[in-house]
Amino acid sequence: MATAYAAEAIVLRSFRTGEADRVVHLLTPAGRVNVIAKGARKTTAKMGARLEPMTRIEAMIQPGKGDLSTITGAHVLWSGDDLRRDPVRVLAATGGIEAIVRLFPEPEPDQRLFDGLARYLVAMTEPLGDDLRAGAEVLTLAFVLKLLALAGWRPEVAACVGCGGAVEVYDAAAGCAFCGACGSGMPLDQASATAAARLISEPLGALLTLPAGQRTAIARLCRATAEEHGGVRLSLLAQSPRG
Ligand SMILES: [Zn+2]
Structure with missing residues (x-):
């Protein structure tokens, strides 16, 4: 049997299985790891609370046969309680987690991906401007744009790449923006393109206020890029009204 090891991990998702067990999907700096937590749903089991989505833990992992390892211990590094108590923040963060799950399905080591998710989740607990829902949406759009860049599909949208x-x-x-003379594609206005370029290049959380129309346009840009290059659908702001 392979040796158990300790790993810093962020809980992406967790599912019930069997009588009292849970399957937990973790992101670690070494990549995605799926673990089973035995007895985690029993009320007496303290482990369950440590395996809520968005929690950052130090996990003890016992590799098993095949894909599924067993988590034998967990120490909370960041509980995520401040995030989970606000449904608006949770909804937005769920979009960010979903983007990680769909865009990075392989168990490949990526320290920047892990650090980025940790930073995003902490940022989601901070003040997000006068309009909390809008601020949480913009934070998530910024995160998803950075994920697309990490995946190698950074949208080049500051200006027309043909003529400036x-x-x-x-x-x-092509993953880039054009004027009407140089190229074709889905409509994208300059203000939304400028905002998207800022969200990609500036630190997470630096820009939080964007009009609803720009949020919708950037979400559409993210969804189109993910679908074109990754073959994945992101539900990002899919229900948001256009404005
Ligand atoms: Zn042009």
């Missing part, structure tokens, strides 16, 4: 002129369209396959 004003942006009018986004070509998801």
Whole structure:
């Protein structure tokens, strides 16, 4: 049997299985790891509370046969309680977690991905401007744009890549913006393109206030890029009204 090891991990998702067990999907700096937590649903089991999504833990992991390892111990490094007590923040953060799950399905080591998720979840507990829902959405859009860049699909949208002129369209396959004369694609206005370029290049949380129309346009850009290059659908702001 392989040796048990300790790993810092963030809980992405957890599912009930069997009588009292849970399957927990973790992100570690070494990549995705799926573990089973035996007895985690029994009320007496303290482990259950430590395996809520968005919690950052130091996990003891016993590798098993095949894909599924067993988690034999967990020490909380960041509980996520401040995040989980606010449904608006939870809803937005769920979109960020979903993007990680879909865009990074392979168990590949990525310290920047792990650090980015840890930073995003902490940022989601901080003040997010006068309009909490909008601020939480913008934070998540910034995070997803950075995830797309990490995956190698950074959208180049600051200006038309052909002539440097004003942006009018986004070509998801090329991953860049054009003016109407240089290229074609889905409509993208210059203000939304500028905002997206800022969200990609500036630190997470530096820009939190964007009009609803720009939030919708950037979400559409993210969804198109993820679908074109990763073949995955992101539900990001799918229900948001256009404005
Ligand atoms: Zn052009």
